[in-house]
Amino acid sequence: MPDSSTEAAGVAPLGRQSALSGMIRPGDHGAADYRGPGVTITERHPLSMVQIEARGPEVAVMLEASNAVLGLRPPQAPNTSVGDGHPRILWTGPNRWLVVEPESRDLDTVLQDALIPGGAAVVDLGHGRASLRLSGRSVRQILMKGAGLDWHVRAFTPGMCAQTTMFHLPALIDCRDESTFDIYVARGFAVSFLESVTQAAAEYGYRLG
Amino acid sequence: MIFNRRFDQPFRLAEGGEIDRLAPVSFRFDGKTYQGYLGDTLASALLANGVRLVGRSFKYHRPRGIYSAGPEEPNALVELRTGGRHEPNTRATMIELFAGLDARSQNRWPNLLLDVMQLNALLSPVFVAGFYYKTFMGMPGWRFYEHFIRKAAGMGSGTTLSDPDSYDKMHTHCDVLVIGGGPAGIAAALAAGRSGARVMLLEESDALGGRLRSERRNLNGEPAMRWVRGAAAALEALDTVTVMTRTTGFGYYDGNVIAAVERISDHLATPPEHAVRQRLWHIRAGRVVIAAGATERPLVFTGNDRPGVMLASAARTYVNRFAVQPGKAAVVFANNDDCYQTALDLHRAGIEVQAVVDSRPDGHGAAKQQAETAGIECVTGAAVIASHGYLGLNSVDIAPISADGLTVTGPVWQLSCDLLAISGGWSPNVHLHSHAGGRPVYDPGIAAFIPGPSRQAERSAGAGAGTLGLADCLRQGAEVGAEAATLLGFTPPAIEIPTSDEPATGPLKALWRVPGPGKKYVDLQDDVTSSDVELAHREGYISVEHLKRYTTLGMGTDQGKTSNMNGHAIMAEERGDSIEDVGTTMFRPPYNPISLGAIAGRDIGMHFSPTRRSAMHDWHAENGAVFVEAGQWMRPQIYRRDGESDVKADMDRAISREVTETRGGVGMVDVSTLGKIDIQGPDSAEFLNRLYINGWKTLPVGRARYGLMLREDGIVFDDGTTSRVGENRYFMTTTTANAGPVMSHMEEYLQVHWPELNVKVVSVTEQWAAMALAGPKSRDVLAAAVEGLDVSNEALPFMGVRETRIAGVKARVFRISFSGELAYEINVPADHGRAVWERVMAVGAEHGIIPYGTEAMAIMRIEKGHVAGGELDGRTTADDLGLGRMSSSKKEYIGRRMADREGFLDPARPKFVGLVPVDGKSRARVGSVLVADNTMQPPVPMLGHISSSAYLSPTLGHPISLGLVEGGMSRVGETVWAMFPLRDEAIEVRIVDPVFYDKDGERLHA
Amino acid sequence: MIRINCPYCGLRGHDEFSYIGDATKQRPASPADATAAEWHDFVYIRDNPRGPHQEIWQHIQGCRAFVRVLRNTLTHEVLATGLPQDDLLAGASGPAKTEEAKTGEAS
Structure with a gap:
């Protein structure tokens, strides 16, 4: 498509405005516990999120090219995730992954350049989802309140991710360590989701930050 | 604290029981203050205070007392708490006493002692089963009578205030779920838990033990509760075992999913701040051990509902667990050996036991000998044939009966008593087994239904399986628990089964109806008598399901826990069929009443369903938007200006203003909710060609086209514009309502029908904030907003698409129009939506730009004659909508071959x-x-x-x-x-x- | 709750799935050549069997895969699952597996 504005010199790019801007009241809320808040809720923003997908023989090519450009191979096993976060690659469907990292480069363009020649589809979803990080001793209780998967420490371990419904809306849930989870929801649901999470967390006490 | 004062609890024993005598608790019943102890239930505390009359019956307003000590309670239903926490029909036997508890009796006016509606009892010969149907149906004026009839017959009343407490839901998984924390359940949990399996043990009451809490039994030569406490500690020590008390597993559903309610704060006056009142659990279990125990049946004789008549097991519970005398002088009447143990326990508690009346021709076993040794008079081959007393029991009539139980064979004698403990045997709680699809089968040995073959991964153990002896319960619990773990691949070690001192018992002899005239209650809660069952039989309602609906037998809050077996057996006798053939009604969840609060959880108010907001939501709110729900989206309907309210005239004025100013100048509407789908891959054009009725192979990059989709049946599915944004990349828009269905439709064809097409689709609805700029001045505004893009009619013609920047942000501009005006849609990554919207509003200010809402948008599209949801109603074809000329005859597309059917061409x-x-x-x-x-x-x-x-x-x-x-x-x-x-x-x-x-x-x- | 074994995600509650339709109906491969009767059968004619029935469900709140499900309409029991093109009746007693699929409760 013709882009007549590649020379947009002189205009400073605007900062991204999170779907939750103004909604996070930093501090401790809910029940007070001598051990401190049961869960800490932080927004992860701004993130780059790019979906990559291939079909048939394109898949092997894409996995190689991803490895070359990201230094990380998308995980083969369904519902698993890899990477330290720079980037993190999550399986989201057959031959489909989400590449996530804190925004620092034009990840969409990086991946388009690297993967499109091999036939992969590359789609920027960085603005389409909001992400919360939940961590602390009560984090699995909150997952149990919102979603029906097995959140037992023995069952849902670091490096596993899953898409399900949480508090009645679609969510992608990534286990980072035993008591830390990154949750992705559609941007439009972010406020509703945050409200549900904080309601659920009130009995354990929660820290917003 | 004052604890050396002697409280006036005239029926409290000086020692014993599980109550905490250092923690006196004051409470109110019907406005009067009483005291009990922590550890009491409301029922035990009332009995300790000599309160025997607690309610009036449903239909005849008969005086009623406390009948049981558990969830089966048919009579002692009270209204609990006040204000928004008011809760009707609460079983006094299940309410743990707390300081400040306030309860009131129900179904009486003006008060419990003087209830004018007891006149109904005098009229009881006319109030037979089916009375209201027979009398009032079809009669003029039913609507007039109905109010009074419903007022007269009833339960407690609810409140219209909203409940201030919060309720919650949780999901969990386990390998073995054990329901019931009695001896069988504890043994099952221990056996399964020691295998390493993840085990959950649910117990309805506040502590483990089940009947062991209420019986004087020894295990391994020590009081049984010592073993229970040891087992509880052992379970606690296993980190794969979770024990939940105050939790009732009330429903067993498909896929081995069990619903349970945890009463977290019900035993407190109010929940602590931030705490939850009740929590509904959804438990997905590998295997389930149902150790739900059994319920004692009453005997059906004349006047068996009078306050002072009580199940024998309940009488033992009150003396043993609560240290309360449910009376001072007792008669015990049973068709099984329970009567002797009951008599011994009552005797030991200082209650004068006048007689044990055993309906069997011969008494059995060691228990009888013990009772006789204790000097208790034991009569066999006899029955209590009537009771007497005004508001409570004061005497019973006893007579010898024939061996078949059908006739009185000798003279009647009377005994004074204020307590009659009765037992007709035990019915296993087969409810959960039945929820799970199992069909209970009749066991003549215990004259009750026991679980039949399992349909899901469950097995019953203990009394719930019809195993009534303590030693057998423990053994079977361990066996079934170990079996569950084994079936799931674990290796359970053997566990030690404690030895019991329970004496051997003889068999019971079924006695379904005691002979004699008068009202014999089968279902106390619904006031169904044996003669109602007989009448139902005479009138042809001989199936147990018809019997239930005709007489209301087994309805109400107790769902027939004490009445079903007797009622069905009487029907079998009337029919002359076996109980097996007559069968039992189907049990459905919930096993016990569940509060609506627990079912609703947090899905109330604004969280009834999640809401979805566009990136510009806050701007709209700050600028007077009145929001309307479009599916889950919140969309601005109109924008109010200063001084405008939501009265209709102001709304109309705002709508007209938004239309007029847009058509006369320029307006902007948030269209972020439109579905947006990114389509990539070499076969994308072919795919679009098959999806839409019109052709797509010639669309050049940088152009948009309007498209119409059909369903396979030839009916219009959805419409929208799709743009070609790259060689093999397209950007589709759908209507807001069909964003999800269109996406799923496309995935279905790619995955199921046309897997050969190399196309990848993904929803990007949320990635892009979208705004439509419309009106004759829209080009001027756009020109001022974009950076370095020629927006002239020549450079950006109708249906042109360009990439540009606005406020430094990458943007896509589409020259498309829904309003019929010169118009553009601007898409920007959502995190920039508000900033770009504000930039456009700012540069548009000099052109008089206004925001407009969905009302103005809808009016403008109607003025322009565009079709939308009202026309795409699942019944219209492209031809019907005047869009038939769009369809291409040169290609195949979804719906083509069904669209030209005769009926559609009519x-x-x-x-x-x-x-x-x-x-x-x-x-x-x-x-x-x-x-x-x-x-x-x-x-x-x-x-x-x-x-x-x-x-x-x-x-x-x-x-x-x-x-x-x-x-x-x-x-x-x-x-x-x-x-x-x-x-x-x-x-x-x-x-x-x-x-x-x-x-x-x-x-x-x- | 019915639980369905997604070939990719394992056992999940049916509330994550969307029922799509009868899997025994095959869309005419050559639309122009199919007779009106064949189209009518594909679009409208549905058996309502009592017992095992093949259905297509979409794991719409999960990986979005379409899943073929052999379900007993009488008992709600899910007897087998697989990908849309799999043949579940060919001796399949357990869930069909794809190369990278893994089953089980875990995820």
Whole structure:
């Protein structure tokens, strides 16, 4: 498509405005516990999120090219995730992954350049989802309140991710360590989701930050 | 604290029980203050205070007392708490006493002692089963009587205040779920838990133990509760075992999913701050051990409902667990060995046991000998045939009966007593087994139904499986628990089974009806007597399901826990069939009453369903938007200005203003909710060609096209524009309502029907904030907003698509129009949505730009004659909507082969038209039926209907509508009538061209 | 709750799935050549069997895969699952597996 504005010199790019801007009241809320808040809720923003997908023989090519450009191979096993976060690659469907990292480069363009020649589809979803990080001793209780998967420490371990419904809306849930989870929801649901999470967390006490 | 004062609890024993005598608790019942102890239930505390009359019965307003000590309680239902926490029909036997508890009796007026409705009891011969149906149905004035009838027969009343507490839901998984924390359940949990399996043990009461809490039994030579506490500690020590008390597993569903309710704060006056009152659990279990125990049955004799008559097991519970005397002088009446143990326990508690009446010709076993040794008079081959007393029991009539139990064979004698403990045997709680699809089978050995073959991964153990002896319960619990773990691949070690001192018991002899005249209650809660069952039989309601519905046997809050077995056995006797053949009614969840709060959880108010907001939501809110729900989205309906309220006149003014100022200048609407789908891959054009009725192979990069999709049956599915944004990349938009269905539709064809196509699709609805800039001045505003893009008509023609930057942000501009004006849609990554929106509003200020809402948007599209939701109603074809010419005959597309069916080609099909009121002002409602004239008598041939209406078109100055009418455009100029019979509306309307505004599209292409 | 074994995600509650339709109906491979009767059968004619029935469900709140499900309409029991093109009746007693699929409760 013709882009007549590649020379947009002189205009400073605007900062991204999170779907939750103004909604996070930093501090401790809910029940007070001598051990401190049961869960800490932080927004992860701004993130780059790019979906990559291939079909048939394109898949092997894409996995190689991803490895070359990201230094990380998308995980083969369904519902698993890899990477330290720079980037993190999550399986989201057959031959489909989400590449996530804190925004620092034009990840969409990086991946388009690297993967499109091999036939992969590359789609920027960085603005389409909001992400919360939940961590602390009560984090699995909150997952149990919102979603029906097995959140037992023995069952849902670091490096596993899953898409399900949480508090009645679609969510992608990534286990980072035993008591830390990154949750992705559609941007439009972010406020509703945050409200549900904080309601659920009130009995354990929660820290917003 | 004062604990050396002697509280006035005249029926409290000096020692014993599980109560905490250092923690006296004061509470109120019917306005009077009493004291009990922590560890009491409301029922035990009332009995300790000598309160025996606690309610009036449902239909006859008979005085009723506490009948049981558990969840089966049919009588002692009270209203608990006040204000928003008020809760009717709460079982006094299940309420843990807390300080400040306030309960009231129900179904009495003006008070419990003097209830005027007890006159109903005098009329009881007429209030037989089916009385109301027979008397009032079909009679004039039912609506008048109904109010009084419902008031007279009833339960507690609810509250209209909202509940201040919060309720919650949780999901969990386990390998082995054990339901019931009695001896069998504890043994099962220990056996399964020691294998390493994840085990959950649910116990309805506040502590483990089950019947062991209520019986004087030894295990391994020590009081049984010592073993229970040891087992509880052992379970606690296993980190794979979770024990939940105050938790009832109440429903067993498909897929081995069990629902349970945890009463977290019910035993407190109010929940602590931030705490939850009750929590509903959804438990997905590998295997389930149902150790739900058994329920003791009453005996059916005349006057068996009088306060003072009580289940024998309950009498033992009150003396042993609560250290309460449920009376001072007792008679025990049973058809099994329970009577002797009961007599011994009562005797030991200082209650004068007048006699044990055993209906069996011979007494059995060691228990009888013990009772006789204790000096208790034991009568066999006899029955209590009647009870006496006004508000409570004061004597019983006893007589010898025949061996078959059908006749009185000798003289009647009377004994004074204020307590009659009765036992008709035990019925296993087969409810959960039955929920899980199992069919209980009759076991004549215990005269009760026991679980049949399992349909899901469950097995019952203990009394719930019909295993009534303590030693057998423990052994079977361990065996079933170990089996569950083994079936899931674990290796359970053997566990030690404690030895019991329970004496051997003899068999019971079923006695379903005691002979004698008078009212014998089968179902105490619903006031169903044995004669009601007999009447049902005479009138042909011989199936147990009909019996239930005709007599209400087994309905109500207790769902027949104490009555079903007796009622069904009496029906079997009447029919002359075996109990096996008569069967039992189907049990359905919930096992016990569950509060609506627990079922609703947090899905109330604004969280009834999640809401979805666009990136510009806050700007809209700050600028006067009134929001409307569109699916889950919150969309601005209109923008109010200072001084405007939500009265209709102000709303109308705002709508008109938004239309007029947009058509006269420029306006902007948030269209972020439209579905957006990114399509990539070499076969994308082919895929679009198959999805849409029109052709896509010639669309150049940088252009958009309007497309129409059909379903396979040839009916219109959705419409929208799709743009080619790259060689093999397209950007589709769908209607807001169909964003999800269209996405799923495309995935279905790619995965199921056409896996050979190399196309990847993903929803990008949320990635892009979208705004439509419309009006003759929109180009000027756009030109000022974009950076380095020529937006002239030549450079960016109608249906052109360009990438540009606005406020430094990458943006896509589409020259498309829904309003019929010169218009552009601007898409930017959502995190920049608000900033770009504000930039456009700022540069548009000098052109008088306004924001407009969904009302103005809808009116402008109706004026322009565009089809939308009202027309895409799942019944219309492309031809019906005047869009048939779009379809390509050169290709195959979804729906093509069904679209040209004969019925769809019928010229009489209603077709898309515009409609205006002949009087220039009447507003024809959406859904109005179009008919030839307003004087016709039914049946009136229907010519069509109105699909969309603008109650006022500000542009035209009168109401306009869109609709479908037989003959369509060939009838332009004719008038028909729009009828809306529900509102008695009849409006004459003229058929016109559906494009009311700018028919030649000059504004669009300007 | 019915639980369905997604070939990719394992056992999940049916509330994550969307029922799509009868899997025994095959869309005419050559639309132009199919007779009106064949189209009618594909679009409208549905058996309502009592017992095992093949259905297509979409794991719409999960990986979005379409899943073929052999379900007993009488008992709600899910007897087998697989990908849309799999043949579940060919001796399949357990869930069909794809190369990278893994089953089980875990995820």
